[in-house]
Amino acid sequence: MYKTFKLIFAFLLAVLFLNSSAIAGAYKGPDLSGEKIVISGPWLAPQDEQFRKVIKAFTDATGATVEYGGSDSFEQQIIIDVKAGSPPNLAIFPQPGLAANVAALGGLTPLGNDMKNWVLENYAAGQSWVDLGTYPDKNGNKDFFGFFYRVNVKSLVWYSPDNFSDNGYKVPKTMEDLISLTEKMAADGNTPWCIGLGSGDATGWPATDWMEDIMLRTHKPAVYDMWVTNEMPFNDKRVIEAMDFFGSFAKNDKYVAGGSKAVATTDFRDSPKGLFSSPPKCMMHRQASFIPAFFPDGVKAGEDYDFFYFPSYSTKDLGNPVLGGGTLFAITKDSKATREFLNYLGHPQSNEIWMAIEGSGFLNPNKLIDLSKHSSDTFRGLNQILLNATTFRFDGSDLMPGAIGAGSFWTGMVDYTSGQSSKEVADKIQASWDAIK
Amino acid sequence: MSITSLFLYVFFGTAICFLYFHLSNLALDFASKKNTIKFSQKSVLRPYIFIAPAVIILVIFILYPVVETLRLSFFNKTGFEFVGIKNYVWAANDPEFKRAILNNLGWLLVVPTLSAFFGLVIAYLADKLWWGTIAKSIIFMPMAISFVGAGVIWKFVYDYRGPGDDQIGFLNAIVVSLGFEPQAWMTIPVWNNLFLMAIMVWIQTGLAMVIFSAALRGIPKEMLEAARIDGASEFKIFTKIIIPYLEKTILVIWTIITILVLKIFDIILAMTNGQWNTEVLANLMYDWMFRGGGDSGRGSLMAIVIMIGVIPIMIWNIRRHKEDEKS
Numbered sequence: 001m002y003k004t005f006k007l008i009f010a011f012l013l014a015v016l017f018l019n020s021s022a023i024a025g026a027y028k029g030p031d032l033s034g035e036k037i038v039i040s041g042p043w044l045a046p047q048d049e050q051f052r053k054v055i056k057a058f059t060d061a062t063g064a065t066v067e068y069g070g071s072d073s074f075e076q077q078i079i080i081d082v083k084a085g086s087p088p089n090l091a092i093f094p095q096p097g098l099a100a101n102v103a104a105l106g107g108l109t110p111l112g113n114d115m116k117n118w119v120l121e122n123y124a125a126g127q128s129w130v131d132l133g134t135y136p137d138k139n140g141n142k143d144f145f146g147f148f149y150r151v152n153v154k155s156l157v158w159y160s161p162d163n164f165s166d167n168g169y170k171v172p173k174t175m176e177d178l179i180s181l182t183e184k185m186a187a188d189g190n191t192p193w194c195i196g197l198g199s200g201d202a203t204g205w206p207a208t209d210w211m212e213d214i215m216l217r218t219h220k221p222a223v224y225d226m227w228v229t230n231e232m233p234f235n236d237k238r239v240i241e242a243m244d245f246f247g248s249f250a251k252n253d254k255y256v257a258g259g260s261k262a263v264a265t266t267d268f269r270d271s272p273k274g275l276f277s278s279p280p281k282c283m284m285h286r287q288a289s290f291i292p293a294f295f296p297d298g299v300k301a302g303e304d305y306d307f308f309y310f311p312s313y314s315t316k317d318l319g320n321p322v323l324g325g326g327t328l329f330a331i332t333k334d335s336k337a338t339r340e341f342l343n344y345l346g347h348p349q350s351n352e353i354w355m356a357i358e359g360s361g362f363l364n365p366n367k368l369i370d371l372s373k374h375s376s377d378t379f380r381g382l383n384q385i386l387l388n389a390t391t392f393r394f395d396g397s398d399l400m401p402g403a404i405g406a407g408s409f410w411t412g413m414v415d416y417t418s419g420q421s422s423k424e425v426a427d428k429i430q431a432s433w434d435a436i437k
Numbered sequence: 438m439s440i441t442s443l444f445l446y447v448f449f450g451t452a453i454c455f456l457y458f459h460l461s462n463l464a465l466d467f468a469s470k471k472n473t474i475k476f477s478q479k480s481v482l483r484p485y486i487f488i489a490p491a492v493i494i495l496v497i498f499i500l501y502p503v504v505e506t507l508r509l510s511f512f513n514k515t516g517f518e519f520v521g522i523k524n525y526v527w528a529a530n531d532p533e534f535k536r537a538i539l540n541n542l543g544w545l546l547v548v549p550t551l552s553a554f555f556g557l558v559i560a561y562l563a564d565k566l567w568w569g570t571i572a573k574s575i576i577f578m579p580m581a582i583s584f585v586g587a588g589v590i591w592k593f594v595y596d597y598r599g600p601g602d603d604q605i606g607f608l609n610a611i612v613v614s615l616g617f618e619p620q621a622w623m624t625i626p627v628w629n630n631l632f633l634m635a636i637m638v639w640i641q642t643g644l645a646m647v648i649f650s651a652a653l654r655g656i657p658k659e660m661l662e663a664a665r666i667d668g669a670s671e672f673k674i675f676t677k678i679i680i681p682y683l684e685k686t687i688l689v690i691w692t693i694i695t696i697l698v699l700k701i702f703d704i705i706l707a708m709t710n711g712q713w714n715t716e717v718l719a720n721l722m723y724d725w726m727f728r729g730g731g732d733s734g735r736g737s738l739m740a741i742v743i744m745i746g747v748i749p750i751m752i753w754n755i756r757r758h759k760e761d762e763k764s
Contacts, residue, residue, distance in 0.1 A: 257599060262597060265621050281599075407728050418624050
């Protein structure tokens with residue numbers, strides 16, 4: 001009897017122990033009292049408040065002091081600080097291109113192999129994240145500098161579950177399904193897509209996201225990388241094909257709300273409203289994770305709207321590519337506490353604190369995080385897409401030189417939807433790329 | 438900044454100006470009294486000392502930027518590497534740049550002409566009506582709106598929604614109610630330029646009208662009465678007396694609006710951003726200068742081109758002004 005009791009007791013203990021280790025537990029860092037870390041980045045209200053909550057758990061655990069300063073001219077500021085020799089310990093870069101610039105100035109400290117292997121192992125599509133954080137240093141030697149933290153997803157299609165169930169449509173799992181669903185919707189007399197490219201002097205950018213998503217679904221990531229760096233010219237057959245594929249939606253009057261003429265003239269903020277009008281102007285809208293902010297007041301996630309992953313072809317062996325953006329941390333002045341802070345950012349707790357903040361929309365590809373900590377099902381679903389990704393690629397137009405990625409690529413896509421041929425537009429964009437070389 | 442420090446700045450600013458003139462004047466008098474300089478030199482020097490601050494400010498804020506812009510237009514995009522006339526060669530072959538020049542010429546032809554024409558006609562007709570003043574104040578109102586604001590208003594006029602949707606655009610609402618297909622006005626090349634020019638005409642007509650009304654008052658009543666007694670028709674009076682009499686005013690208005698139109702930027706940026714063949718020089722300059730990292734070489738080149746466009750009109754204007762003073 002006693003023996004059995006002892007056994008049960010041991011078993012219970014074991015379960016308890018296992019359980020607690022499974023929750024991973026709170027972050028416990030080394031004692032760093034007296035150490036100070038200075039971080040600068042582009043986050044302003046409300047993100048800076050949210051980030052300070054993440055910082056607080058670190059300072060409580062280690063006793064270090066952490067100062068975060070946000071600036072909307074961070075991009076200029078960091079270059080000036082590095083050149084002047086007074087950089088912060090950590091810099092938060094809004095895009096890899098800028099981090100690469102600073103690395104080339106010799107302003108970044110390599111994160112080392114341990115960190116690199118940790119990312120490879122614990123981030124979904126780890127290799128993509130390592131590649132996005134790897135740049136040549138001052139001497140041209142490539143090294144791992146950037147650690148991604150806080151990411152957004154662009155490969156999303158938004159829809160109204162009510163409209164889908166009323167018409168008997170099913171969420172497509174493959175690109176083939178999405179194409180046939182589009183055809184079916186048009187045949188039923190519904191308009192499949194809402195596409196709006198208007199965005200003031202940034203008009204055209206939503207179409208560049210379409211192009212990038214299509215490139216990732218029709219070609220290997222290596223081709224995408226070549227396209228983004230212009231190793232493969234913009235007027236390559238493969239790019240023109242991708243543009244025509246976008247055109248098969250956007251230039252078909254039956255497939256897009258308001259007809260193809262409306263595509264370039266509709267503001268991207270107004271475009272998704274077509275999902276919620278009665279009768280609906282369209283059934284689907286492809287846009288990044290931030291778009292619910294522009295949905296009409298009072299619509300509820302999961303009830304009035306939902307999203308699915310912009311699917312990949314089942315016939316092409318390209319896995320599940322995800323297009324997105326994100327911020328990365330890089331060491332601009334090394335110290336023991338700085339290294340520890342990066343370790344902390346890899347720890348699930350630093351992710352979960354931010355995830356739990358209502359409406360913060362914090363997503364990360366960290367496989368260790370507990371998705372139940374998200375403030376809503378929408379974000380849980382979004383994060384799931386990120387975790388299912390086999391390939392992650394950064395928004396290509398952000399990686400291209402500004403004159404292209406924030407210039408001729410945008411205007412070219414507007415010209416394309418307004419009637420010019422894909423060849424004409426691709427030639428023009430390539431010509432503008434040649435002109436800045 | 439608090440109000441007190443504002444007053445302090447104004448006070449010290451004025452005090453420094455006063456001291457500069459007073460002390461330099463005293464120093465000059467003192468020097469001539471001590472015979473360090475001759476009396477004749479003194480009167481030659483005095484005006485230079487007095488205008489020196491103004492000249493220095495002009496050099497810093499006007500001459501230096503012009504020279505620097507000219508210099509930058511021969512340098513690469515970062516402004517560090519000399520590239521000779523490479524930017525100019527590029528511009529001469531760039532289709533977008535040619536398009537912008539053509540469009541600017543179109544703007545120069547249409548906008549000043551139409552604004553002056555409408556302004557004159559409205560000013561003339563409004564004088565004859567009891568509700569003319571009300572009409573004039575309404576027509577003058579757009580002058581108070583910034584160009585970007587006007588762009589936003591006219592966005593609603595030209596807005597396009599697909600056929601079958603409710604048209605919130607004023608123009609399309611009319612077109613649809615008459616039974617036609619709605620049009621995406623801003624995307625129809627050549628016409629869209631005219632639609633954009635209409636905005637500028639809408640704004641500038643008010644200015645032309647106000648100046649013309651004042652000038653019309655200056656026409657001697659006796660002359661008009663004499664013409665009427667001689668049996669001249671109203672149309673004849675308008676074309677043979679009023680227009681020749683207003684010739685100078687017409688030229689002034691035409692130059693004001695021409696210079697404004699050469700610099701046209703805000704309306705294009707707000708409405709089309711140069712898309713659909715509506716590009717103009719100033720918007721293209723902004724694009725090259727600031728978009729995506731910027732290219733100070735090509736941006737400066739376009740600034741220079743715009744300046745070259747404005748200079749002849751300025752010179753002509755100044756010369757005419759001088760002739761007026763002589764006569």
